[in-house]
Amino acid sequence: MSERRNVLTPEALAMVDVIARTGSFAAAARELGKVPSALTYSVRQLEEALDVLxxxxxxxxAQLTAAGQELLTEGRRLLQEMDAVANRVRRVASGWETQLSIAVDSILSSLTVFELCEAFYALNPPGGPGTRLRLRSEVLAGTWEALVHGQADLALGVAGEPSPVAGIAIQPLGELMMDFVVAPHHPLARETEPLSDTVLERHRAVAVADTAQRLAPITMNLLPGQDVLTVPSVPAKLEAILRGLGCGFLPRGLVRPHAEVGRLVVKAVARPRSAGRMHYAWRCPPGNGSNPANRQGLGQALQWWLEQIDRPATRNALLERHSGGPTLA
Structure with a gap:
């Protein structure tokens, strides 16, 4: 048993992860800076010690067997736990996390997110001290998934009303108003309002792909049988609509400057238009519960970010300030 335990090192688990992710031993060897034969030898040693293929x-x-898939899944979990332990030890020693990962839905204001990053790095000592920020761009259920599965410490722009999860606190961010828009040269720009579903389904929609890998992806505002152009982010969706490649809903704050100069046309639709309820959520220490008011045991970096997002001006900027306008106070 000790021999099997000894071979399950972080390096070995990371090696299996890289091979599975790149799809071949040769590609994994290039990424790891090894020759393929050395990588093959390491895998065989691991297999012999575990007595599995x-x-x-x-x-x-590089196709995983059932045993290999189990090792990959559990290995990733163990590596995340190791990182979490190291982070907690660092936090106990200094109060500041080694790294803070933030998942941000691409529908929010990137300008505001980077202003917050600037303010964070301006802390004295810089970075508070030494906390590395890692931003993840996610979409819809992917934002919540990144937090739930330990890939993020803080999630901004969690859509809808996610089910409660132990160890995760959640607070409302606000309501995101959406407008249905088309380019001025798009056929729908000349259609009589309000646009019915019958009219809409004849035209291509532009949709942003949900980044969730494990949770059920969310689909919004698409009609059965409607042609769809799927893009990776909200900025890409805006670009596609500006080029007349399709139509769709975009945040009002993003639409406004383009509509004012005639680059976008806002159209009324027959279907009820409602605001999208958004949240922000964060991981709590074990035994701390999920009470948003209980922030004991949180690292100072996470506490700083939560203090900023608690401010109504910051939450409003994240939802509405997509270009120009005053900076955060």
């Missing part, structure tokens, strides 16, 4: 040698690709 991790990769199917009959496949030209």
């Amino acid at each position: 991790l990769f199917d040698r009959r496949s030209r690709q």
Whole structure:
């Protein structure tokens, strides 16, 4: 048993992860800075120690066996836990996290997010001290998934009303008003309002792909049988609509400057138009519960970010300030 435990090092788990992610031993060797033969030898040593076959040698690709998939899943969890332990130890020693990962839905204001980053790095000592920020761009259920599965410490722009999860606190960010828009040269720009679903379904919609990998993805405002152009982010959706490649809903704060100069046309639709309820959420220390008011045991970096987002002006800027306008006070 000790031999098996000894071979399950962070390096070995990370090696399996890289091979599975890149899809081949050669690609993994390049990423890890090794020769393929050395990587193959390391995998065989791991397989012999565990007495299992991790990769199917009959496949030209690095195809995991059932045992290999289990090791990959549990290995990723163990690596995340190791990082979390190191982070907690660092936090106990200094009060500041080694790294703070923030998942941000691409529908929020990137200008405001980077202003917050600037303010954070301006702290004395810089970064508070030594906390590395890691921003993740997510969409819809992917934002919540990143937090739930330990890939983020803080999530901004959690959509809808997610089910309560132990160890995660959640607070309302606000309501995001959306407008249906088309380019001025798009056929729908000349249609009589309000636009019915029958009219809309004849025209291509532009949709942003949900980044969730494990949770059920969210689909919004798409009609059955409607042609869809799927893009990776809200800025990409804006660009596609500006080019007349399709139509769709965009945040009012993002639409406003383009509509004012005639680059976008806002159209009324027959279907009820409602605001999207958004939240921000964060991971709580074990035993701390999920009470948003209880912030004992949180690292100073996370506390700083929460203090900024608690301010109504910051929450409003995240939802509405997509270009220009006054900076955060």
